[in-house]
Amino acid sequence: VGPLYKQIWHPEHPSLSFVGLPHSVVxxxxxxxxxxxxxxxxxxxxxxxxxxxxxxxxxxxxxxxxxxxxxxxxxxxxxxxxxxxxxxxxxxxxxxGEEEERRNMVNEEIYKRAGMERKKGKIGGDDGYRRMDFWRDWEKHEWGIEKKGKRGKPRPRV
Structure with a gap:
């Protein structure tokens, strides 16, 4: 699909829009x-x-x-x-606003951490990164990895 304005709108007919075209995203x-x-x-x-x-x-x-x-x-x-x-x-x-910015930053940090875990693996090897469970606290801007049902320590900001 293209060319689109901001990867969403038909530039000549802005009432025609598309959600979900960007890929390799959260x-x-x-x-x-x-x-x-x-x-x-x-x-x-x-x-x-x-x-x-x-x-x-x-x-x-x-x-x-x-x-x-x-x-x-x-x-x-x-x-x-x-x-x-x-x-x-x-x-x-x-x-x-502030809340959207906080959420965006936390999502980015988790995305980068999951990406680092994924890169540690070998082709055809363990895909344990897929089983990582993250917890988030939007207000405190904290997140961590949950292990065996227990909340891990908050991660420092990246």
Whole structure:
């Protein structure tokens, strides 16, 4: 699908939007932010962002092969760029605040930790990283790994 404005909207017909195209992401928080932003933009309108700007940015994103500047097939690959992208669309929709920032940061830390665990494994080897259970405390901005039903110590911020 492309070219799309912010990987969500058809640039010439912004009432046509797509949720869930970015991949290699923590899906539910990102897709929730996309949905909330779509709703806000539908309610409040586009303001100073005109069709010409949407078309230009969508085309630049597509021709630049997405945010990672890889192959055109990777236009919707975000990986580590998902955190800034989530923040950007939340700000755009006027729905980004302290709580969203806290959650985004905790999710990023857990994502990076799970990625480190995954990289320790060998091809065809134990996939124990898939069985890691994390706990989170959004208010305190803490998280940890739960082992055998017991809550582990909070992890230091990354």
């Amino acid at each position: 899906p539910f928080p990102l897709f929730e932010m996309q949905g909330r932003t779509i709703a806000e933009m539908a309610l409040k309108g586009w303001g100073e962002v005109g069709e010409e700007e949407r078309v230009r940015e969508a085309q630049n994103d597509y021709e630049g092969m997405g945010p990672n500047h890889r192959r055109v097939e990777d236009t919707h690959y975000l990986g580590d760029l998902q955190w800034d992208y989530t923040r950007e669309i939340g700000v755009m929709g006027g729905i980004w």
